[in-house]
Amino acid sequence: MTTTTAPVRRPTDESQVSVGIAMVFLLLMAGYFLLPIYWLVVNATKSQRDLVTTNGFWFGEFQLGQNLADLFARDDGVFLRWALNSLLYAGLGAGIGTVLAAMAGYGIAKFDFRGRELLFGFALGGVLVPATALALPLFLMFAGVGLTNTFWSVFLPSIVSPFGVYLSRVYSATIPEEVLEAARVDGAGELRIFFTISVRILTPALVTVFLFQFVAVWNNFLLPLVMLQDSTLYPLTYGLFSWQSQVSRYPELQTLTIVGSLVSVIPLIITFLGLQRFWRAGLTAGSGK
Amino acid sequence: MAVPVTAPQGSLTAAPAGSPPQRRAARRAGGRIWLVFVLPFAVPFVAFYLAPIGYAITQSLLRTERSGGIFGRPRTVFTGLDQYAAVFSDPAFLSGVGRMLLFGVVQVPIMLAIALALALVLDSAVARLKKVFRIVFFLPYAIPGVVAALMWAFLYSPQLSPIVNVLDAVGPRPDFLGSEAILWSIANVVTWTYTGYNMLIIFAALQAIPQELSEAARSDGAGGIRTAWSIKIPIVRPALVLTGVFSIIGTLQLFTEPVVLRLISTNITSGYTPNLLAFSIASGNNYPLAAATSVVLAMGTFVLSFGFFRLAQKRGWS
Known part of the structure; x- marks a missing residue:
């Protein structure tokens, strides 16, 4: 045969x-x-002079160390301040945002209450309304109550992640009811069940939610641009932009903008590579819908 | 018809619901406990998503007038849809919207085609070093838009760009910042940033296709390209729709890249994109008009992406 x-x-x-x-x-x-x-x-390794005179695709005189020293010394270390601000806006914002979104998504998936589909519908609508579309309305509202140019004006909007609610709900549906029921029989409260049992099952989704919210806030530019005047409140994106826009007056800022850009992307790349295993699993579940 | 894909967790429109006995159990155990779970999200969501939009709508319908000169008492008057009439009769707004439509019609299909091609190759048997390539392609997504635009600004700059020098040596000197070229220079930055992200979403959907399906096609004599075209692409259509929706949203909201490139090009006007226009109006302290512009923009984005989504459903693309 x-x-x-x-x-x-x-x-x-x-x-x-x-x-x-x-x-x-x-x-x-x-x-x-x-x-x-x-x-x-x-x-990032070149001097201001080499930047203009040497081939852009090859090294000149190597002075990365000097550039880094200048970067952190400029304006009494304002760059470090910006980095810290970015870390607070993005890290703390995404952290709190992830917890809130996880609880809401889980609540919608696991509890039967009036208006839960409506709430979920609003959250989905929120996914389709991007942050940039909200920045100006937020500015107008915050200006109305005198909250612009404060830490809160950039931080508070960062804790809302409608995409997080969506992904958490989808993922929560996979948590077996028997597991939760067993815990209830043992006398555990709903919050304790959530924080000890459910969160563990939801981890890949939560890492994804955290990462994407972190990136969204870290990369956010329009919101700080409209909200902030005080340069000590700037995140890195706005800070680097403000330097670049002053280059014609202070040519030395050119080198600092370049080396500052390099420094500002490194934490993000490391975070993404380090957490790859988690967010890829989360993305798989979120896609193909 | 909905094509079943990837995980069994349901879809955007028909959300999963527990079977009746399960739901009853949850309710019995819960009582009002759901409030504890839902409120911490719902309150800031209302405060920082819904309220600003509501506030902007209100602002757009009102105007502050002073009776009796600048020292007179300010009073708020209802102006109806005057601001909206002003938005739609503003030539800068209309040309900005037209520019974004042109941008979207060209850039989105090109970007998604590249993303799909990359995903298919990485999913096929012929690729090597898949993990490394996947990371390299995704890398730009982790780079802030401001930094991405700054880097490309240097590569476009007539004085500093090594690319301009290389191209100049082999042909006519390119002008990436000219009035015609600048739109596509912006498109390149956007494509560079988001292709890898879209690739990953499509790739994730491809990975969920059962191995046996591709093998069956193969043993029927179908080559790699044939398998991709008639089996894989139809199955990942929902992922393509999803990436399409997000790309449309991104196009209409374009802001960061043009603002940064504006530092080195005079061809980007203050109303180059609708979002930039709204920002410029707000900077000029005309809040009611800025409010109306941003409301139109938010609604327009929502309607267009939602509309595309519904169209895709109707046609059975997702």
């Missing part, structure tokens, strides 16, 4: 060509995505 000729037929020559074409495509695209980052790394 001659069976299954097809699967055996293909390998070798033809697939070698396919592998070659695929690799060329992937390498070209990788080059495109890495080019600006490579440029940033190279030029």
Whole structure:
């Protein structure tokens, strides 16, 4: 009996060509995505003079150390202040936001109450209304109550994550009811069940929610731009932008903007790479809907 | 018809609900406990999502007038839809919207096509070093829009850019910041930032396709490209719709990239994108008009993305 000729037929020559074409495509695209980052790394090591006079794709005189020292010394260390602000806005905001979203998503999934579909509908609508669309209305409202130019004006909006509610609800539905019922029989309260049992099952989703909220707040630019005048309240994005916009008056800020940009992206890249295992699992569940 | 995909957790429209006995159990055990879970989110959601929109709508319908010169007493008058009429008759607003539509029609399909191609190749048997490539492609998403635009601004700059120098050596000197080119220079920054993110969403959907399905196609003699076209792409359509919706939202909200590139190009006007226009109006302290513009923009974004979503459902794309 001659069976299954097809699967055996293909390998070798033809697939070698396919592998070659695929690799060329992937390498070209990788080059495109890495080019600006490579440029940033190279030029963060240059002096102001070399920045203009030497080839942008290769190193000049290496003075990354000097640039870093200048970066942190400028204006009494205002860069460190911005970094700390970003960390507070994004880290604390996303942290609180994740807990609130997780509780709400879980509550909607596990408790039967009037208006839960309405609430969920509003949260979904919130996913479709991006943060940039809300920045100006938020500014107008905060201006009405005199809250602009404060830490709270940027921080408070950061604790709301409608996407988090969506993902938490979807994930909560996978928690077996029997597990919760068993805990109830043992006399555990609902909050204790949530924080000891459910949270553990929800972890991949919660890491995803935290990360995406963290990135959204860390990268936020319009909201701080409209809210803040006091430069000690700026996050990194606004701070770097304010430096770049003064380059014609203070040319030395050019180098500082470049090295500051490099420093500001490193924490994010490390966080993403470090937590990859979690957020990829979370993203899989959130997609394909 | 809905195509079943990935995890069994339900879909955006038909949310999962526990079976009746389960729900009864939860209710019995819960009582009013759900409030404890839901309120901590609902209160800030109302305060910082719904209230600002409500406030902006109210502001857009009112105007502060002073009777008897600038020292007269201010009073608030209801002006109805005057501000909205002003928004829609503003040539800057209309040209900004037109620019964004052109931008979206060109940039979104190109970006999603690249994202889909990358995802399919990384999902296929012919790719090597998949993990490394996936990380490299996703990297730009972790970089703030301000920094991404700053980096590209240097690569576009006629004085500093090594790219301009290289291209100049082999052909006509490119002008990335010219009045025609600048829109596509912005499009490039956006594509660079979000392609990897979209790829990952599509890739996640591809990974959920049962191995047997691809193998069955293969043993029927279908090549990699044929399998991708007739089996994989139809299955990941919902993911494509999702990325499409988010891309449309992003396009209409475009702000950071043009604002940063504005520092080096005079071709980006204060009303270049609708969001930039609303910001400029607010900076000029015309709050009622700024409110009306941002309300129109938020509603427009919502209607368009929701509309695309419904269309996709009707046509059976998701």
